[in-house]
Amino acid sequence: MDLTRASACEWLTQLNSGKVTSEELVGGYLKRAEALQRLNTFVHLDHDAVLAQARSIDAKRKVGEPVGPLAGLPVAVKDVLCVEGVPTTCGSRMLKNFRPPYDATVIARLKAAGAVLFGMTNMDEFAMGSSTENSSYGPTRNPWDETRIPGGSSGGAAVAIAADLAPLSLGSDTGGSIRQPASLCGVVGLKPTYGRVSRYGLIAYASSLDQVGPFAHSLADAALVLQHIAGRDPRDATSVDRPVPDYAATLDTPPESLRIGLVREHRGEGLDPEVASALDEAVRVYEKAGATIKEVSLPHSKYGVPAYYVVASAECSSNLARYDGTIYGHRAEDFSAKYPIEEDLPPLIRMMMASRAEGFGAEVKRRIMLGTFALSAGYADQYYNHALKVRRLIRNDFDTAFKEVDVLLGPTSPTPAFKLGERTADPLAMYLSDIYTITANLAGIPGLSIPGGLTRGGLPIGLQFLAPAFAEETLLRTARVFERATDWHTRRPTLAG
Amino acid sequence: MDYTTIIGLEVHVQLLTESKMFSSCGTEFGLPPNTQTDPVSLGLPGTLPVMNGKAFELALKTALALHAEITPFTKWDRKNYYYPDLPKNYQISQYDLPFSQHGWLEIPVQKDGSGGGRCRLTRVHLEEDTGKLTHGSGGFSEVDLNRAGIPLLEIVTEPDLRTPQDARAVLEELRLTLRYLGVSDCEMQEGSLRCDANVNLHINVDGKTVATPIVEIKNLNSFRSVERALTYEMDRQYRQWKEDGLTIKDAPKETRGWSEPDGVTKSQRRKESASDYRYFPEPDLVPVVVDQPWIDRVQSSIGELPARRRERFETEYELSAYDANVLVEQGPDVAEYFDHVAKATGEAKLASNWIQQDVLRTIKETKTTLAEFPVKPDGLADLINRVKRRELNTNQGREVLAKMIESGEAIDKVIAAGGYGMVSDRDAIIAAVEAALAGNPKAIEDLKGGKKKPEAVKGFLRGQVMKQTGGKADPALVGELLDAKLAELAG
Numbered sequence: 001m002d003l004t005r006a007s008a009c010e011w012l013t014q015l016n017s018g019k020v021t022s023e024e025l026v027g028g029y030l031k032r033a034e035a036l037q038r039l040n041t042f043v044h045l046d047h048d049a050v051l052a053q054a055r056s057i058d059a060k061r062k063v064g065e066p067v068g069p070l071a072g073l074p075v076a077v078k079d080v081l082c083v084e085g086v087p088t089t090c091g092s093r094m095l096k097n098f099r100p101p102y103d104a105t106v107i108a109r110l111k112a113a114g115a116v117l118f119g120m121t122n123m124d125e126f127a128m129g130s131s132t133e134n135s136s137y138g139p140t141r142n143p144w145d146e147t148r149i150p151g152g153s154s155g156g157a158a159v160a161i162a163a164d165l166a167p168l169s170l171g172s173d174t175g176g177s178i179r180q181p182a183s184l185c186g187v188v189g190l191k192p193t194y195g196r197v198s199r200y201g202l203i204a205y206a207s208s209l210d211q212v213g214p215f216a217h218s219l220a221d222a223a224l225v226l227q228h229i230a231g232r233d234p235r236d237a238t239s240v241d242r243p244v245p246d247y248a249a250t251l252d253t254p255p256e257s258l259r260i261g262l263v264r265e266h267r268g269e270g271l272d273p274e275v276a277s278a279l280d281e282a283v284r285v286y287e288k289a290g291a292t293i294k295e296v297s298l299p300h301s302k303y304g305v306p307a308y309y310v311v312a313s314a315e316c317s318s319n320l321a322r323y324d325g326t327i328y329g330h331r332a333e334d335f336s337a338k339y340p341i342e343e344d345l346p347p348l349i350r351m352m353m354a355s356r357a358e359g360f361g362a363e364v365k366r367r368i369m370l371g372t373f374a375l376s377a378g379y380a381d382q383y384y385n386h387a388l389k390v391r392r393l394i395r396n397d398f399d400t401a402f403k404e405v406d407v408l409l410g411p412t413s414p415t416p417a418f419k420l421g422e423r424t425a426d427p428l429a430m431y432l433s434d435i436y437t438i439t440a441n442l443a444g445i446p447g448l449s450i451p452g453g454l455t456r457g458g459l460p461i462g463l464q465f466l467a468p469a470f471a472e473e474t475l476l477r478t479a480r481v482f483e484r485a486t487d488w489h490t491r492r493p494t495l496a497g
Numbered sequence: 498m499d500y501t502t503i504i505g506l507e508v509h510v511q512l513l514t515e516s517k518m519f520s521s522c523g524t525e526f527g528l529p530p531n532t533q534t535d536p537v538s539l540g541l542p543g544t545l546p547v548m549n550g551k552a553f554e555l556a557l558k559t560a561l562a563l564h565a566e567i568t569p570f571t572k573w574d575r576k577n578y579y580y581p582d583l584p585k586n587y588q589i590s591q592y593d594l595p596f597s598q599h600g601w602l603e604i605p606v607q608k609d610g611s612g613g614g615r616c617r618l619t620r621v622h623l624e625e626d627t628g629k630l631t632h633g634s635g636g637f638s639e640v641d642l643n644r645a646g647i648p649l650l651e652i653v654t655e656p657d658l659r660t661p662q663d664a665r666a667v668l669e670e671l672r673l674t675l676r677y678l679g680v681s682d683c684e685m686q687e688g689s690l691r692c693d694a695n696v697n698l699h700i701n702v703d704g705k706t707v708a709t710p711i712v713e714i715k716n717l718n719s720f721r722s723v724e725r726a727l728t729y730e731m732d733r734q735y736r737q738w739k740e741d742g743l744t745i746k747d748a749p750k751e752t753r754g755w756s757e758p759d760g761v762t763k764s765q766r767r768k769e770s771a772s773d774y775r776y777f778p779e780p781d782l783v784p785v786v787v788d789q790p791w792i793d794r795v796q797s798s799i800g801e802l803p804a805r806r807r808e809r810f811e812t813e814y815e816l817s818a819y820d821a822n823v824l825v826e827q828g829p830d831v832a833e834y835f836d837h838v839a840k841a842t843g844e845a846k847l848a849s850n851w852i853q854q855d856v857l858r859t860i861k862e863t864k865t866t867l868a869e870f871p872v873k874p875d876g877l878a879d880l881i882n883r884v885k886r887r888e889l890n891t892n893q894g895r896e897v898l899a900k901m902i903e904s905g906e907a908i909d910k911v912i913a914a915g916g917y918g919m920v921s922d923r924d925a926i927i928a929a930v931e932a933a934l935a936g937n938p939k940a941i942e943d944l945k946g947g948k949k950k951p952e953a954v955k956g957f958l959r960g961q962v963m964k965q966t967g968g969k970a971d972p973a974l975v976g977e978l979l980d981a982k983l984a985e986l987a988g
Contacts (some may be wrong), residue, residue: 200544237547322584384777
């Protein structure tokens with residue numbers, strides 16, 4: 001069984017025809033995960049639980065009982081989605097002991113579809129980061145170059161695909177956390193429209209920006225997952241009641257209209273020349289396919305990163321407030337006064353302070369402080385309310401652009417994967433790796449990253465496609481034109497072991 | 498010394514819903530701690546709130562009944578603060594776009610003629626309740642989250658109240674209105690109605706007004722304590738001002754807790770700095786758009802409210818203001834009971850008397866509710882109609898009702914068993930009158946000789962006639978026939 005060749009769709013065919021059992025399939029992936037432990041992809045992988053799920057599906061298939069549309073397919077899950085009874089820790093010491101008593105809606109849907117939940121994948125703590133270095137479990141390594149980061153925050157979920165440790169995985173994207181690691185790991189990553197997929201059970205980082213989405217090797221595989229996780233959820237008031245199209249059915253039909261926009265602002269300073277030339281090459285592919293290429297402008301995109309860090313930090317300062325050691329989260333054993341100024345504080349307050357000091361990592365603390373400040377009386381107008389205005393302007397930019405083009409094409413990340421530790425001391429440099437992805441979250445539109453080339457050094461380069469809200473179908477079909485014409489998505493890193 | 502007391506109230510009312518404000522979790526009161534919870538009301542990581550439409554509608558109904566303006570586009574905000582009774586460390590509330598604003602409450606007129614007028618409302622908004630902290634032994638506090646997430650209506654008044662009596666009366670009238678609306682049971686003891694009061698004094702000094710620092714009084718657990726605490730605080734603030742002369746400009750707002758057993762307010766720890774709740778729009782919920790058809794539909798579901806009902810009882814049934822108020826202030830069930838009996842008998846005054854003297858007294862004595870009262874309005878109306886038709890006299894009626902209450906049996910059964918029934922047969926009563934006269938020659942002599950007042954003698958003779966008939970004679974007929982016989986004798 002060559003796990004580095006087949007796609008999820010092909011596995012499904014083989015499972016359904018009885019050529020392979022789910023137990024054989026997950027057994028192969030488990031063995032591979034064992035061998036590639038050094039990548040630090042999974043933070044929790046219970047072999048017995050995985051095998052038990054697979055055997056149960058196999059037993060049903062054997063007796064001809066109805067099985068779901070994803071029956072027997074392993075799906076790895078980012079450590080941010082609640083799975084009943086399974087540690088869901090957000091890569092944080094704070095939630096080390098949290099076992100949710102309920103399933104996230106996407107998890108419940110995967111279970112109902114017969115998918116085998118294949119472990120929890122590493123991530124930046126509470127999804128804050130672009131390198132998966134901010135994890136209390138240590139960094140995940142990029143399989144294309146193990147001295148490099150895989151991107152983040154869904155680094156583990158991207159590596160699970162890139163290193164063929166699972167055919168499918170789920171991540172979450174608040175400012176690029178699916179697309180950027182997909183780009184850096186050479187896989188497909190899709191962030192759906194805000195409201196397309198339920199957030200119930202997704203442990204919140206920034207509620208107005210968070211979305212759940214799939215990682216896979218191909219667009220067909222990503223469409224397969226989206227198909228089964230999308231749709232209105234009565235438990236999420238922000239999920240939208242809109243029919244879910246049959247993505248797979250139309251994937252191979254080229255779009256009727258192929259007007260592609262190149263964003264002027266996405267070709268600016270800081271764009272790696274090799275990434276730029278991969279983009280040029282992609283443009284040629286589309287020209288050849290008969291597309292109209294047009295340059296468009298998103299004039300306010302330069303305010304995307306600052307606006308994002310104000311909005312996301314403000315929301316996270318509130319979302320993460322519950323982790324204070326009282327009901328949730330790590331509780332400090334020693335909360336005696338450390339400084340004279342703490343002596344007058346009630347023990348309860350000291351307990352909360354010490355618990356948060358111990359439980360959260362530096363980046364999480366940085367954003368909580370940033371957000372608390374941005375919402376403070378006297379500063380909210382200058383920061384938070386101002387950022388909301390910028391957000392509206394960014395949305396308007398996209399609305400204007402999409403009057404002229406169907407899809408925007410650009411680089412996902414300005415650079416390929418950087419070295420471990422390279423940017424940890426410079427948060428701003430780290431933040432800039434999301435410069436092209438962040439605006440889609442601010443505008444709520446869908447975004448997709450697909451493999452678009454390799455650098456001379458053999459590092460993956462990702463192409464980002466953006467479309468209007470709920471135009472995932474257009475996004476997938478447009479990207480499929482490129483995927484069909486190239487073989488970047490079939491490339492695999494050379495992995496020893 | 499002359500001063501005016503300035504009082505404003507901040508009232509929190511739990512709405513009567515089956516489920517919580519933002520989840521399907523139950524809301525039953527009095528269950529063991531932390532059993533009325535679910536992942537959402539516990540604020541478990543990953544959970545999301547979803548608005549309870551029923552709660553919103555009850556809130557709309559209340560706001561409309563309080564004459565408030567409904568905001569066509571309203572949203573939810575997070576109020577951020579750290580407290581163990583708040584599982585998420587933020588409360589979902591409404592900040593700059595509350596679902597309703599303004600409105601007013603009538604200030605009831607007191608017996609001495611004081612009171613009256615309107616108390617304006619600043620706003621009415623909806624939020625989720627917090628949990629409950631119990632400060633137990635050993636320096637530990639216990640958290641009960643059964644209450645967390647129950648829909649809570651916040652009603653803030655303008656500082657329009659001038660006396661503790663008015664404050665209490667307005668609060669009582671608010672409770673009555675909410676009970677008529679059926680939106681809350683408003684039990685202060687159980688915490689489904691909570692009230693904080695803001696108070697200060699405007700003191701007249703040489704023609705100028707000096708305002709004392711504003712005090713917010715908390716821990717008001719009964720209507721009586723609202724009045725007592727405010728009365729105490731007026732006096733305390735005046736004494737304090739005489740002592741230190743501090744005005745509203747010199748001191749920040751102070752929070753004081755009312756101690757019912759000690760009859761005093763006590764200063765509560767002042768917060769280190771002004772609270773900054775870092776409000777921002779709740780991203781997990783969508784704004785609510787309230788259109789006119791929705792408002793109309795809710796408006797039409799509002800029944801007759803206390804003020805209107807008092808008015809109607811006075812005009813339609815010609816009840817005194819006192820009687821109308823007694824019936825209305827018992828709550829909608831008593832008022833409806835009365836309405837039913839009055840309509841079925843056409844005797845409003847009688848119905849009012851019977852209900853006040855027999856029904857309400859029984860309920861009070863047995864500490865039960867009208868719902869548990871065994872005689873339904875149809876039963877009481879039947880009884881009153883029988884008295885009206887002279888099948889029973891009033892005393893018999895009372896006895897019959899007492900037996901109906903006691904046994905829970907139907908009127909016919911009670912009457913048959915007790916052999917009740919009024920004798921209205923003229924011949925039988927004439928015979929009894931004659932027998933009474935024959936048996937009491939001395940009485941007739943007294944009457945003739947003018948030794949005793951004729952009314953006293955007649956009363957005695959009437960009693961004798963009733964005795965003869967076993968208490969069953971029609972009193973009016975006895976009077977008529979006795980008078981006729983005495984006139985005959987005199988003639």
